[in-house]
Amino acid sequence: MNKKAFFLAFITILIWGSTFAAIRASLHGGYSAGHLVLVRYLIASVFFLIIALWPGVTFRLPKKEDLLKIFVLGLIGISVYHIGVTFGELTISAGTAGMLIGSAPIFTSIIAVIVLKERLGIGGWIGLAVGFIGIFVITLGTGGSSFQLAEGVFYVLAAAIATSVFFVFQKPLLTRYSAIEIMAYFTWIGTLPFLMFAPGLFETLQTATLEAHLSAIYTGLFPAGIAYITWTIALSMSNASSVGSMMYLEPAVAILVAWVWLQELPSTLSIIGGVIALSGVLLVSLLSRNKSTVEMQKAS
Secondary structure (H helix, E strand, C coil): CCHHHHHHHHHHHHHHHHHHHHHHHHHHCCCCHHHHHHHHHHHHHHHHHHHHHCCCCCCCCCCHHHHHHHHHHHHHHHHHHHHHHHHHCCCCCHHHHHHHHHCHHHHHHHHHHHHCCCCCCHHHHHHHHHHHHHHHHHHHHCCHHHCCCCHHHHHHHHHHHHHHHHHHHHHHHHHCCCHHHHHHHHHHHHHHHHHHHCCCHHHHHHHCCHHHHHHHHHHHHHHHHHHHHHHHHHHHHCCHHHHHHHHHHHHHHHHHHHHHHHCCCCCHHHHHHHHHHHHHHHHHHHHHHHHHHHHHHHHC
16 A cells, blocks of 8 residues: 555544444433434435535436345445444443454355355365354453343344445445445435434433534544545555455454543453454455465466
């Protein structure tokens, strides 16, 4: 990566990694989980509307044959993902949520094998096994000394699976639409189910703390809006694998920000599980790259 691409990707990871602590801050400050996702994505929807209407910005309507796929992926990648993360953080720490979401590439690999018929070598399967062991250890750490799983684990794991599906199946759309166009469509569609949380919103806005309001505005504007633009620019300036490798920093950022902002740390067991899970993710990624390199060399 050149310096500008690295800087933009690093800023994006800092923003995305801080999301988990910001969500907890809003939840602690008087927002319900439902009201928080609604406010966040109303803000994000307005942000993308401004971008779409901005003079000089080319913004195309989706083709008829893509409407169903865009609609379904918007529900999965935005609605399911953010309900899972936000409701999950009612009972688990921001750092733990960050580590579980950081394990999403494990589910992405499984989906790619099943749906796209991609092949994994023995090393790749070992990496997946290590990753799942790490996820299991993380979940054990959410229950403290009782070893009971916190309810939020299941919400966040559902979010990790949702974002994996979203990542795999949106790729063909990115060949026909710009990243800003497709994210705008996903955001607008994904916001619609959040309207069911509208009852009582006015009362929440009146009673929530200033920190909660600022955190909600931040998560709606930066992680859900601006960070996608900086990430897209970084991808346009470097190869996807180099930029994508920055994602491995996100769980560490999530833990650090939660510690500084909320004085909150995951349990020791969860952190150990996070290290194991990340090792599995790295193993799968490295082996997949090595395998691709060998296949390209053979083909040439």
